Amino acid sequence: MDDKNFNDIDININDYDIVLKIKDENDIAVSRQMAKSFAQKNNFSLADVTKIATAVSELSRNIYRYAKEGYIYIKKKETEPDKDVSIEIIAYDRGPGIENVEQAVAGGYTTSERSLGLGLSGIRRLIDSFYIKSEVGKGTVVMAEKRRRRF
Amino acid sequence: MKDVVISRLGELVEGLAKKDEQKKAWEDFLVEFAEVCGKSDLKEKLKAPISNLLDRISEKELSDGIELLHEKLDNFPTVDVYKAIIEALGKKNDEYLVKIAELRDVLSELSTPIIHLWQDVLLAPVIGTLDSQRAQNMAEKLLENIADTRAKVVIVDVTGVSMIDTIVGEFLIEMFSAVKLLGSDVILTGIKPEIAHTLVKLGIDFNMVIIKRDLESALKYTIGKFSKGTEKKQSNTKRGDIDEN
Amino acid sequence: MKTKFTMVVPTIKLYDYLIVPIQIELDDLTIEKLQMQLLNEISEKKIRGIILDVSMVDVIDSYISFVLSETAAMAKAMGCHTVICKIQPQVALTLAQMGIKLKDVFTANSLEGAVDILNRLD
Numbered sequence: 212m213d214d215k216n217f218n219d220i221d222i223n224i225n226d227y228d229i230v231l232k233i234k235d236e237n238d239i240a241v242s243r244q245m246a247k248s249f250a251q252k253n254n255f256s257l258a259d260v261t262k263i264a265t266a267v268s269e270l271s272r273n274i275y276r277y278a279k280e281g282y283i284y285i286k287k288k289e290t291e292p293d294k295d296v297s298i299e300i301i302a303y304d305r306g307p308g309i310e311n312v313e314q315a316v317a318g319g320y321t322t323s324e325r326s327l328g329l330g331l332s333g334i335r336r337l338i339d340s341f342y343i344k345s346e347v348g349k350g351t352v353v354m355a356e357k358r359r360r361r362f
Numbered sequence: 363m364k365d366v367v368i369s370r371l372g373e374l375v376e377g378l379a380k381k382d383e384q385k386k387a388w389e390d391f392l393v394e395f396a397e398v399c400g401k402s403d404l405k406e407k408l409k410a411p412i413s414n415l416l417d418r419i420s421e422k423e424l425s426d427g428i429e430l431l432h433e434k435l436d437n438f439p440t441v442d443v444y445k446a447i448i449e450a451l452g453k454k455n456d457e458y459l460v461k462i463a464e465l466r467d468v469l470s471e472l473s474t475p476i477i478h479l480w481q482d483v484l485l486a487p488v489i490g491t492l493d494s495q496r497a498q499n500m501a502e503k504l505l506e507n508i509a510d511t512r513a514k515v516v517i518v519d520v521t522g523v524s525m526i527d528t529i530v531g532e533f534l535i536e537m538f539s540a541v542k543l544l545g546s547d548v549i550l551t552g553i554k555p556e557i558a559h560t561l562v563k564l565g566i567d568f569n570m571v572i573i574k575r576d577l578e579s580a581l582k583y584t585i586g587k588f589s590k591g592t593e594k595k596q597s598n599t600k601r602g603d604i605d606e607n
Numbered sequence: 608m609k610t611k612f613t614m615v616v617p618t619i620k621l622y623d624y625l626i627v628p629i630q631i632e633l634d635d636l637t638i639e640k641l642q643m644q645l646l647n648e649i650s651e652k653k654i655r656g657i658i659l660d661v662s663m664v665d666v667i668d669s670y671i672s673f674v675l676s677e678t679a680a681m682a683k684a685m686g687c688h689t690v691i692c693k694i695q696p697q698v699a700l701t702l703a704q705m706g707i708k709l710k711d712v713f714t715a716n717s718l719e720g721a722v723d724i725l726n727r728l729d
Contacts (some may be wrong), residue, residue: 240634243666258502258697261666265701268668272635318706329669333705360495505696512716540703543694545715 222284222301229285233274242283243268250298253287255359262337263298263357269330270302270353278306278350288356297339297358305350312345363437367396374434378427379419387418388427404439408446416450474500476507482514483584485577489522497533501540508544515587516541517580521552531564538571547572551580615640620652624725626718628660633671642678649687656725657682660718662693672707679711688713688728690721 246267250260274281281304288297309315318332335341338355345351378388398407432440477485538548549572574580619626679689692715715721
């Protein structure tokens with residue numbers, strides 16, 4: 212896979228409601244606060260707001276810890292006005308990449324000393340659809356989507 | 363047009379319907395129709411009469427009737443009438459959708475009651491088919507209730523559940539560990555053979571949950587534990603007193 | 608008395624228990640500082656039980672729960688038990704769904720419950 216191929220997920224910054232650069236340890240807390248208020252504004256249930264904020268927190272930390280810097284993109288998706296609303300989160304970095312994606316997503320596996328290794332597997336359980344693409348030396352893209360539940 | 367309708371009212375109504383009830387419905391409609399006929403913005407003015415007519419006769423009877431009127435009356439404003447019918451039906455459909463949403467809310471409220479059984483004891487009887495949506499709603503409601511009431515024990519009774527799929531099973535396990543994180547105990551009762559089968563296949567950690575055969579033994583256990591708890595509390599107070607001195 | 612550590616969170620000493628109401632956003636640096644602060648207080652104030660009140664904490668992710676468990680294990684090594692009380696219901700759901708277990712930590716849904724647990728452990 213070459214560089215160009217890795218970018219086959221087209222991210223048009225203008226489509227996203229929130230674009231955040233993760234560079235500082237402090238940005239992790241900022242990203243989860245922004246995700247939280249964005250989900251709240253879009254009438255997600257309190258539990259789902261917390262799940263979205265937690266997922267974003269995990270994604271930002273992964274960027275900060277492994278890639279040093281990267282981006283978090285968040286947008287609201289609607290199939291029809293007021294029907295089937297969802298929030299899409301993308302974490303993108305050009306860091307070292309993940310060697311064994313399957314193992315990382317399965318959980319209980321970590322390359323970092325101070326971690327439970329539950330980051331990626333946790334995110335996958337918190338949200339409704341999950342996509343990850345990673346290549347060693349190129350970077351990692353994670354796409355996560357959470358639908359708003361009816362009633 | 364107005365005069366024609368009024369003068370032929372009896373004849374038209376006879377042709378439109380057989381039963382008295384429907385005849386009356388058509389008669390009322392034709393009178394109202396004659397009133398607005400020929401005026402500007404006919405479609406808007408026809409909406410109310412059509413909607414009333416639809417409440418009293420079926421859609422089939424309506425379309426047959428309009429066809430008849432179209433044939434019998436010259437210059438019958440068929441297009442405007444049909445526009446009004448479509449809009450009236452659309453409005454009715456919207457009303458039904460709202461009603462369905464309301465009923466769904468009521469259903470979810472009714473199907474996941476949480477009962478304050480005793481001081482520090484909540485009962486959550488689960489009834490009917492659990493899907494992941496309902497399981498999540500129930501989990502949210504139950505946890506909020508525990509946080510508000512500071513209940514020490516939650517009895518989850520699944521006697522009314524005939525089947526659990528793996529996804530719902532996972533949600534239940536998550537709900538139980540969340541309850542534990544709040545610092546409360548879970549007692550699970552009323553597990554049917556099929557559910558026991560699913561739960562074991564899922565690899566549920568039975569150590570996390572206290573399982574009792576039925577509600578009766580769950581209650582006995584809870585009360586036993588509860589009174590033990592009070593004894594301990596008393597001894598604690600004594601200890602506290604000594605500390606203070 | 609001089610304190611050798613920087614205070615991140617104000618704490619309350621009750622008998623030989625330490626009540627820690629966390630009312631700040633827990634970012635990675637803060638929680639690491641809090642860990643050191645608590646360990647220092649355990650040793651200086653001869654604390655036998657720590658009660659962490661997290662009712663104001665909106666998000667607990669895998670790293671924060673890791674540090675909390677780690678702190679509890681360190682406290683345990685110093686002869687001190689840890690109770691986390693008043694976890695928000697939606698935070699508990701999130702942790703449970705992620706499959707996170709708080710090791711070496713007791714949980715309670717009220718301050719009284721937390722004190723009861725510590726009393727029982729003595």
